[in-house]
Amino acid sequence: MTTLTKAEEKIMKILWDIEKGFIKDILEQYPNPKPPYNSVSTIVRVLVQKEIVGYNAYGKTYQYYPMVSKEEYSKGQLSRLVSDYYNNSLKQVVNFFSESKNLDEEELNEVMKMLKELKSKKDE
Structure with a gap:
C-alpha cells in the first residue's frame, strides 16, 4: 500500500467523508484558509495516478471517489x-x-x- 503525503491524506479524509465529489466539493470541506483550486486539483490527479482515487467524467468535469477504503x-x-x-x-x-x-x-x-x-x- 502506498504511503500518502499529508496533503494527499487530507484530501482522502475528505473523500472518505463525502464518498464522492467534484474539486469544488472537496474544497468546501477544507477549513479556512482554503488551498488554491489548482493545488487541490493537482493532488487529486496524483491520487488518480496512484490508483487510490477514481473518477466519473461528465464532459470536462470530473467527479472523484475513493478506490481504497x-x-x-x-x-x-x-x-x-x-x-x-x-x-x-x-x-x-x-x-x-x-x-x-x-x-x-x-x-x-x-x-x-x-x-x-x-x-x-x-x-x-
Whole structure:
C-alpha cells in the first residue's frame, strides 16, 4: 500500500467523508484558509495516478471517489508502522502504548479482553 503525503491524506479524509465529489466539493470541506483550486486539483490527479482515487467524467468535469477504503488504508499504514518501527512485534507495540499513554482501567480491561480473544482464536 502506498504511503500518502499529508496533503494527499487530507484530501482522502475528505473523500472518505463525502464518498464522492467534484474539486469544488472537496474544497468546501477544507477549513479556512482554503488551498488554491489548482493545488487541490493537482493532488487529486496524483491520487488518480496512484490508483487510490477514481473518477466519473461528465464532459470536462470530473467527479472523484475513493478506490481504497479508509479501513484498508489505515490497516496498511498500521501494518507498515508495526513492521518498520516495532519489528512486527505486538509485544513491543503494547509495551510502547502502556508506557507512553496513561491507559485507564477500562481501556486496559478492553485490551486484555481483545488479547484473550485473539489467543483463543489462535488456540483453535
